[in-house]
Amino acid sequence: MFIAIIALSLLALGFGLLLGYSSIRFHVEGDPIVDKIDALLPQTQCGQCGHPGCRPYAESIAAGEDEINRCPPGGEATMIALADLLGKDPVPMDDEASVEKPKATAVIDEKECIGCTLCIQACPVDAILGAAKQMHTVIMDECTGCELCLPPCPVECISMVPVKVDTGNWKWPYPDGAETNEVTEATAG
């Protein structure tokens, strides 16, 4: 009986030391699942999920504090990707997030701009160029369409303009069952 107690205690001590050592030796900085979730989010930093940016939302999802359906820019595709990653069941999109808006970028009406720099301070990706009392402008390629610059503007000179479809970014549409104007299925005569 003593032998058993001693043996078990020794084993417990041994494993305890092993665990203690490995928790120090293989210590992981940060939470890798947060990075993975963050990688799936669209990085607009728009705050529409109720968090101040994509990473805080990722942290909140990882902690199990928030649902995966709160990202309107990411839409359903992001929600499904998150469900896949976390092994959760897909959930219908949040009310606010259910309507998918066309992708848009902010445009400053340069005649109206008074050069107050408030939008520059609001932009999460530094996509607005300008200085105090100078006209501001949006760097189109960098704008994520988060709309965070709209509320601070005192003269309401910023508007969201949908991205123009041209031959460069046009996509073949999803085939519509009823509509068949596709020529590739045409018989050859």
Place this chain on the structure above:
Amino acid sequence: MHYPSTNRPARKLHRFHGGLHLPDNKAQSNGRPVEPAALPKQLTIPLQQHIGEVAHPLVSVGDRVLKGQMIARAQGYISAPVHASSSGTVIEIGEQPVPHPSGLSSPCIVIETDGLDEWVELPEPVVHFAQLDPSELRERIRNAGIVGMGGAAFPTSVKVTPGPETWIKTLVLNGAECEPFITCDDMLMREQADRVLAGVAILQHLLEPEQTLIGIEDNKPEAIAAMNAALETGGLSNTEVVPIPTLYPSGGEKQLIRILTGKEVPSHGIPAQIGIVCHNVGTAAAIADAVLENKPLISRYVTIAGEGIKEPRNLEVLIGTPASSLIGQAGGYTDAASKLILGGPMMGFTLHTDNVPITKAANCLLAASEAESPNPGPASPCIRCGQCAAACPARLLPQQMYWYAKAKDLEKAQEYNLFDCIECGCCSHVCPSHIPLVQYFRFAKMESWAREQEKRKSEHARKRHEARVARLERLEAERKARLSKKKAGLKKKTAAKKAGGEAKDPKKAAIEAAMKRAAEKKAKLAEEGVAPKNVEELTEAQQKQIDQADKRRAEAAEDTKQATQEPEDA
């Protein structure tokens, strides 16, 4: 040295998987000789007629341009310049309808022709190109704006520049022209076999292949005969015209390579990886023009065919000529015309209007009748018959990809090698349920690319956001550091004041010292009996002023005396 190829034993040919025997309908348009198309009043030249970056305009509205003048330069490595197809005046640079499946507009240069067709001054023609450095030849090919004329429009200058480690063993010339109705390559080989072979010779000089194979489908006996005849007099070594069985899509790059050499181009790979390069015969002819005559690519053969055309034929067309003008020259539409297709019936796309220009890659205008291109009607459910898989020349499983593309599960679709699909349309053609399979695959490919791009963009946005956060933190830290430094400085000062007690302010000390010096000087002067002479000869008013000032001074002295005494009194 050359071989009379008629006496050679037949080369062993290979077969690719699947494929279709289609009614070729080529007799419609290959009966008449090719004629140059009439010069149109306006040429609309798109700035992007190739894969890669859009060309950058070099002219502005109102400029007079000459035939063959470069009007837009290439931007970036994978790009091609654009030239004026005839002389005239630039009347517009802007969005115009272009031949694109979307029916959208794209930037073009519109030239109003002056009818003179005046050439720009061309450099001296080169006869002995073999003496030129390959890099100079590549430069000429690039400056001539040559792109793959089989349909893909990939800049040729990139394709004739294999990397230093790539050794091209086989040069394949694609004269298969497997799509029904199209006969422009057929006519080119019949009428200009010498020019094609001149281009082949230049390609051989550039790539130094061990053998050159010219693949032509055996439904073009005249073209095969013409090419063989030209080959016998041309003196090209290790070059062979290989008639191949007619089977759609033998003109696909990977399929033709398989037929001629038995080799498979790796999935996601390019032929150069297995030592093969494939060029269209039209491209070879354009290379000959560019190198031997310095003429840029400004015209091409175009087939105008279909039951919807009165006199189907081939025309030599200036790039930028409107399709409507060509159809007019082919007798116009018949009553049977139901839709206008650019390209063939299998891989082409419907044009929304005939007011679009011919581009470098446009090989055929097909005004198809209802019988030639019937609408398949609504799609029925897939019955898993497997005919699509049997027909697929890329050995894919179209029905599997179809399920995933339909469910928008793009990753799964890619696992079934979606990107190896050449969009030949065989699967859609054989599908008994009339499912628009190729349309699903095109959608899935485009969507995958878009998502990939989106991902890259969001990664970029994250980096910018992180950089911004870091910058704000740094600025905040710097501000705090400045503040604390200032605070520390102030503290030091007050501490020093306290510690020094009555230690005098240096300014005050300096003033006192100066006053002391002045008093000493005054005393010294008084001792010597020298009085300042500035109070002599004063006027009455001045004396009065002085008296008043003295009085005030005395009063002030009295006041301060009292003020200093008061606290002591209190």
